[in-house]
Amino acid sequence: MSAYFARRFLLILPTFLGVTMMVFAVTRFVPGGPVERMIAEAQSMQGDQVRDSGKVGQAALSEEQIQDLKEYYGLDKPVLVGYVLWLKKILVLDLGISTRYNEPVWDLIKGRFPISIFYGTVTMVLTYMICIPLGILKAIKHKTVIDNISSIFVFVGYAIPNYVVGILMLVLFASYWEIFPMGGFTSENFDELSRFGQMLDILHHAVLPLTAYMAGSFAVMTFLMKNSLMDNLAADYVRTAIAKGNDFRGAVLKHALRNSLIPIATHFGNNVSMILMGSFLVETIFNINGFGLLGFDSIVERDYPVVMGILVISSLLFLVGNILSDICVAVVDPRVQFK
């Protein structure tokens, strides 16, 4: 078993290389990188000067300056060489410098961690806290009123993407009824509030985004719980437990439930990347300065060092998360043998 997981960990490497190389190549072939932007800026600046002095200017930047700039951003080398150089820097944990903010990429990313982790963990905890009991209830009360009514919500939640849920709630609760704020993480007068007031303020801002985040994973998790519990309830060992006179409640909670949690465990590893990455669409809608919004903004602004930095972190988290899921399954279910 440990040999299997060792191999899985080794296989992270080629996948990681493939993913980063692909995105690196795409960012290289795209025009509008940092150098082009600087040329454009210099041109507009010179344009003002020309108007002031009445002289006709030459090209905004000389060939030499452009060359220097390209060298500075490492754009003067062919793609593969550039990639290897970038990789070497990654190995010493240097993610480079943002072309937009001129700050180290790592500092930018680090600044977004608290918000992302807050939303990620709260979403995860709430999802488990609601989905597992709801799934159990739906399994036991299969085809009753409770089951059917909750099914409608779960189905709608499953069908529509979570950012649409976000938009809907934003329109209803923030814009129309004005119960919750339109977005952001804290109010403007956050520093003036008391400790308790600050907590309330964060919660007040968090209700809508959290619901939107949950809408996605909520449905899948509830159905997973319900279906696996129903499969187990139909199994012989539960029938035996009931036949020998166990009460139904005991049979469900003691026997069936434990085995039904196994599929839930397979999902657990994915939380690692979910916690950090969230959904950039939800973050865009509610204007939450998390990880996802940083990634989206840097793509739009063509700040490729940040894009690559986020890609490194997210793909590693995702790959490790997948393996973690398998480990979870192996730990929970002794029948599973990985070879």
Next chain:
Amino acid sequence: MTTLPLDPLTRKKIHRFRSIKRGYYSAIFLAAAILLSFGAELFVNSRALIVRYEGRFHFPTYGSILPGTTFGLDYRYETKYRELKRKFKAEGRGNWVLLPPAPYNAYENDLTEGIYPPTAPDAGSGHWLGTDSTGRDVLARLVYGFRTAIVFSILLLLCNYTIGVTIGCAMGYFGGKFDLFFQRIIEIWANVPFLYIIIIVASIMIPNFFTLMMIMLFFGWIQMTWYMRTATYKQKSREYVLAARAMGASDPYIIFQHIIPNTISIIVTFMPFSISSGVVVLTSLDYLGFGLPAPTPSWGELLRQGTSNLDALWIVSSVVVSMILLLTMVTFVGEAVREAFDPKKHTVYE
């Protein structure tokens, strides 16, 4: 139903599908909506359905534009039928115009002086769902956007499945180095954040319908490939394949006559979910502004307008309600199809 030469198993599946009411009715409703959307020009259009002028009938809906001079007007560009209708009515000379129920197309800006769009729904003006921020009819954009999205998803699904079934089958059937190679490719593809790539690509070139589909196809084929690989792998180890091979059947014969018919349930089961995910991805891209080029009517673009004009509740609510209806019904169909192919009977304790 009886005229079709269906084998009893298929007939049983169809029967089972029809017995799941919400899935069955959703399927009928969706099929009708899709079919009707192909004739959307007859329901939502700025061109009139029938014009009766000087004893002659004109049917302007399809075909080339009819200049205003056709109806005795003094301009050579396309006739404004809504004005024509008012004019004919005022004249009262027996000429008449029959307009579609929603007499606007998805592109025209219906602006009235002194009123700033978006305007609220108003049956009198024919804007059943109001207008958007540039005065275009929301209903028209919703209907034509639906047609674009659904055609897009269906075409994307066909392409994805063709590639997926071919490569997936080959991977599962031939195994070996071919399988290993594509496994690595798939692993890499699955980890590339494909929305990022699409946004990067879309930010340099404005994609049209087909380039957008190509980009999505580039990432979309892996899911079906992976499922088909597993399914083929399972079928291949079954005795009937061994028997066929022992009798001297060739590889293509086994694949097309035995394996694909036996994996069809997987293909069919995933179809509804692929359609809804196609619609969702297209809508998200349009919402972010990286989808279809600007004046194309699309749900994502309406969503975007809705979120930037939060006071214009009719924009956001009409598109959100349509999305909920469409996607929920597609999910109902998908669930019923799955149930029909793979019925799960549960023991229930009283």
